[in-house]
Amino acid sequence: MRVGRGELYAGRALLIALIAVVVLPFISIFTTALHPSRTVPVGLEWPADPQWGNFIEAFNVANRTHVFSVNSTLYNRSGNVLSYNAPFGQVTGTDSTLYRERQIQFAARFQF
Secondary structure (H helix, E strand, C coil): CCCCCCHHHHHHHHHHHHHHHHHHHHHHHHHHHHHCCCCCCCCCCCCCCCCCEEEEEECCCCCCCCCEECCCCCCEEEEEEECCCCCCCCCECCCCCCCCCCEEEEEEEEEC
């Protein structure tokens, strides 16, 4: 199979780029692993005042139904006659997909 010179150079350039993207991170991890124990590589330093934060978020703790729509039609008109709408004010839609049972989320954040 014969390949054109331009395609050959493009293929080689792509191969070199892929090798750089894949191999270089492993080389940097390997050199970091070779540092003596309990030392920090050059360019990295431990902050003077690191901060740790713990968070708790709670959703629907009271376990209440979330109402999203209510029947708001007070009167119905039929020709020239107005009649009272009996289901006025009743709940017509709740959401049980996003707002379900009690949900608690724990998180921790380390800032340096």
